[in-house]
Amino acid sequence: MGETENQRSVRFAEFVLDLSAGELHKAGRAKPIPLPEQPLQVLRELLRQPGLMVSREELIQKLWPGGGYGDFDHGLNKAVNRLRETLSDSAETPRFIETLSRRGYRFIAPVTNGSTIPVVAIAAGIASLAVLPLVNMTGDPETEYLSDGITESIINSLSRFPNLRVIPRTSAFRYKGRQADLKKVGRDLKVHTVLTGKLIQRGDRMVVQAELVDVANDAQLWGAQFSRKPEDILDVQEAVARQICEKLRVQLTPEDDKHLAKRPTQNREAYQFLLKANYYLTKSTAEGLRQGLACARQSIDADPGCAAAYAYLSSAYTGLGLLGFLVPAETFPRAKAAALRALEIDDSLAEAHSVLGIVRLYYEWDWVGAEAALRRALELNPNYAWGHAHLSDWLLIMGRYEESIAEQDLAVELDPLSPSLIFKLGQKLSYGRDYDRALEQIHKALELDPNFEWAHIFLAEVLAWTARNEESLSACEKVADLSGATPYTRGLRSLILGITGKISEAKEVLNDLIKGPKPEIVALISLAETYSVLGEKDEAFKLLEAAYQQRVSMLVFLAVMPTFGNIRTDSRYLDLLRRMGLPG
Secondary structure, eight states: OOOOTTOOEEEETTEEEETTTTEEEETTOSSOBOOOHHHHHHHHHHHHSTTSEEEHHHHHHHHSTTOOSHHHHHHHHHHHHHHHHHHTOOSSSOSSEEEETTTEEEEOSOOBSSOSSOOOOOOSSOEEEEEOOOEEOSSOGGGHHHHHHHHHHHHHHHHTOTTEEEOOHHHHGGGTTSOOOHHHHHHHHTOSEEEEEEEEEETTEEEEEEEEEETTTTEEEEEEEEEEOGGGTHHHHHHHHHHHHHHTTOOOOHHHHHHHHOOSOSOHHHHHHHHHHHHHHTTOSHHHHHHHHHHHHHHHHHOTTOHHHHHHHHHHHHHHHHTTSSOHHHHHHHHHHHHHHHHHHOTTOHHHHHHHHHHIIIIIOOHHHHHHHHHHHHHHOTTOHHHHHHHHHHHHHTTOHHHHHHHHHHHHHHSTTOHHHHHHHHHHHHHTTOHHHHHHHHHHHHHHOTTOHHHHHHHHHHHHHTTOHHHHHHHHHHHHHHHOSOHHHHHHHHHHHHHTTOHHHHHHHHHHHHHSSOOOGGGHHHHHHHHHHTTOHHHHHHHHHHHHHHTOGGGGGTTTOGGGGGGTTSHHHHHHHHHHTOOO
C-alpha cells in the first residue's frame, strides 16, 4: 500500500518507524536508533502485514532479490536477531516478533497512529470470542490452577456483555493441552475471534502473554504481555478483558467499567484459594467437589467478605446434591445459605442467583421462586449456558416442552462442546418421545466423552423404548463397566429388561437386589421406574413416597418421564403431583 504525505510513520509501543526516512525512533531518545538496512527492511515488511505471517521466502526475496536460499537463510536469521536486539525483544517470549517455526515471522504488537499499514478491525456489532486456556509454561504443575483460573476470570469478565458472545469454560477447555488450529476452533465454536496465551515464570514474576486473533482472516488484532508478581496476577484479568473490549468495539457503560474493575477479593491468600476452588469444582467428581468445597472455605476464612467464595461454596454443595454424592437434606439447605450470603455481599453474582434457583427447583419445589432466580441469573449474564439449561429444566417441569427445548438448544449453542449440555438436550427430547433426535444428541455427547455414564444410561433407555433390545443391553453393560455392579447399575439392568419385555429376568434381578442392603437414595427413582414398567404399582408408589420424603432431585421430572406411563391414571400418582405442585 502506497504512502501519502500524511501517512509516513508507523507507531507500535514506544517506537515509531519513519517510513520515508527509513529511521526508527524511540520515545525519550533524541536521535534515531541505528539499524542496518537488512533488519530495517525486515521490520518494514512485517509492519506491512501486522498480525499476518510473512514467509521466510518472501523476506529473502525482498532482502536479496534474485538470490538463492542457502547463505541468505542464515543472513535472514542474523537480520531478525539484530532487529530483536534493537527492540529488546525475545524469540522465546516475543513482544513484537513471533517466529512461526520453519515458516516465517509475524508482527504481534498493535500498530497505531498514522500507519500506512491496514490494521485489521472487527466491524461494530455483535462479536464472538473463545478464550482458550492459557498454556502453563512455568514447569510447575502445581500452578495449573493459576493458568486455568486466569483464563476463567477473563471468560467470566467478558461473559456479562450482552453484545459479546463468549464461549463458556467447558467448550473452551476442550482444547487444553492441544495444539489448536485456530481456524478449526473458529468453525467448531462458531466464533470470529480467539484469545490464546501463555503463563511463564521469570524469576519471582509471572508473565502472561496474550494474543487476540481474527480466525477468519488469520490476523492478529492485539497482542501484549503482562509481568506481575504472583500475588498481583489478578491485575492481568482486568487488563486483558478491558483491552479485548476495546479491540472488539464493545461499548462500555460506566457500569461495565465498574464491573471490569471489580475484584472478587483484595486479599491475596483468599484469591489463591478462590482459584483453587474453581479449579477443583470444574472436575464435577465427588473428590473434585469436596476439594473445591474445602478451598472455598479456606478462601472465606482468609476473607469473610468474599462473595465469590460463598458462591463457589454454594456450587459445591449443589453439585454434591444433584449428582447424588450426599443426601439432599445435607446439601441443598447449605447451598442456599451460602448463595444467600454471597448475594447479601454482592447481588450481581449470576452463579449465586442460579444456585438459589436450583435449590428452589430441585429441593424446595418453589416453582415461582425458582423461575425468578433463574431468570435473574440470565439477566446478569446472558451468556451463562448452564443458566439457560436450568431454566430449560424449569420449563420442562412446568409442561412447556417446546420452550424447554428451545432454551436447551440455546445452552448448547452457547457451549457447543459441552457433553453434559448436549446430553441434557437428548434427555429432554426423550422425555418428549422424540427418540430419533434424542439418540442423535446422546451419541454426540458420547463422541465428546465416551465414558459419560449418564449418557450411557439414557442411551440404554432410549434404545429400549425403540425396541433395539440388544443394543440397549449392551449400553447397560457399559454403565456397569464404568461404575461397577452397584445397586444403581443392577436396577438399571432390571429396568431395561422390563422395558424390552423380559419380565421374568427383570424380576429376578430386582428380587435379588431387594434382598441386599437398603437401596441408596440415588436408586429410589430407578427402582420405582422398574416396578412401574413391570406393572407392580404398589411397590412403585412405596419407593416414590420414599423419594418424596427425602426430596430426591429426579422426582421433579415425574410428570414427563416415560417410565411412569403405567401409573399415570392412578389416583396416588395424581395426588403426588398435587402435593409437589406439579402440573398433571
